[in-house]
Amino acid sequence: MDIAWLRDFEALVAQKNFSRAAEERNVSQPAFSRRIRSLEEEFGVKLINRQTLPLSLTPAGEVFLAQARVMLRTYDETLERCQVIDTAGENVIRFATSQSLYMTHYKTHIAPMVEEGGLEIDLNSTGWTADQFVSALQQRYCDVILTYWHPSMDALAPLGLGNCDFITLTEDAFLPVSKNGPEGPLHTLVRGSKKPISLLSYGTVSALRSVVEFALRQHIEGPKMLVVNQSALAISVKAMIMEGFGMGWLPQELCKSEIADGRMTVVGGEEYSHTLEIRLYRDKENTKPTLNRLWRDIQAQSSESKD
Incomplete structure (x- = not known):
């Protein structure tokens, strides 16, 4: 599916007219109509009720509109994040954590060190599942994860078996x-x-x-x-x-x-x-200089707090 089809669909919903929507999208009306039909064929349902004036959505179209807006927002946010990371390159440390840890231990233990060191952080406070945190670290989608740890958490076991370092913050x-x-x-x-x-x-x-x-x-x-x-x-x-x-x-x-x-x-x-335990994990083979510096600072702080 072409992401442009979703923007076409959104324009048609707003204009309720094929000609005006095609003009907004800067394509000919026949080409625009073909793209809307391709979208409907992709999902195997009719999205537009063409028998009404102005045009209206079918029940399936109403559901699709809500999801299309979510997909477009996710696409735009992902594109923006990727561009920021690409522009900053090796200077950005990609952090992933849960909302509860972001609101508590990240702000207490990590944020002050980031500000003091002038580091650039791409922070993803997310509702990922536990295994998604593991795969994100393993696939280098992020550089560091901040997570709760308990012996009963089997989902985090691959981190202990894999090529990962961890620091227990507190x-x-x-x-x-x-x-x-x-x-x-x-x-x-x-x-x-x-x-x-x-x-x-x-x-x-x-x-x-x-x-x-x-x-x-x-x-x-x-x-x-x-x-x-x-x-x-x-x-x-x-x-x-x-x-x-x-x-x-x-x-x-x-x-x-x-x-x-x-x-x-x-x-x-x-x-x-x-x-x-509140743990930080990273891949041992990730040699990003800014990450190494932050990791050493956190290790030093952690050692001092235990003395």
Whole structure:
């Protein structure tokens, strides 16, 4: 499929007329019509209702329009990122991390060093799955990934077996928490509950799901859990907890302000809390000078914090 066909389709939706849309796209009307038909043939559905005046979209066309705009936005953003990286060349360090780590440990540990060293960072704060982070590093789509790590995270195992270095920046507690109500937590994590406890968990694409499952496996005789929602991102789990839909596990740094001011509380005993390492990974064979400099600085800082 030609990306230009999507722009043709978008122009036709805006103009609701083949002649005006063709003029906007600077092509002849017959050529423009052929391109729209090629787009419909590519997807095997009619997108345009040609029997109405002005032209209208079929139900399939309505769905396609929303997705076409997403595809065009993604294409434009990708093109812009590639051009920035190509222009900067070896000076840019391509960083990938999750939204929760970007909001917490990246800003605390990495951002100050980047600013102090005058380094150029192409930061991709993304909702990738755990295995996508691994493949992105292995395929050099990024130079560094910042990730949570726990022994139960099988999706990150290839990094340990592959040609990768890592630095443990710090640790974070993974806590079972609930929203507080006027009389205490809305949901608890105790044995003997007469009804299942509502759990807000993580989807299969999230590496944190395996840590939740690990925490629950340690207490086979523990309370019965009812998973009421699964989210890919810790930020989404936090939002659902704050709406009172259930309890769930969150990294402490992501909810420390809510715990401190009493909007959220830790439920269950210490046996339900687990430790997450905050790790940076890079390919050992990536010899980008700016990356080597940042890596040495982070290693030095990490060593000082442990002394």
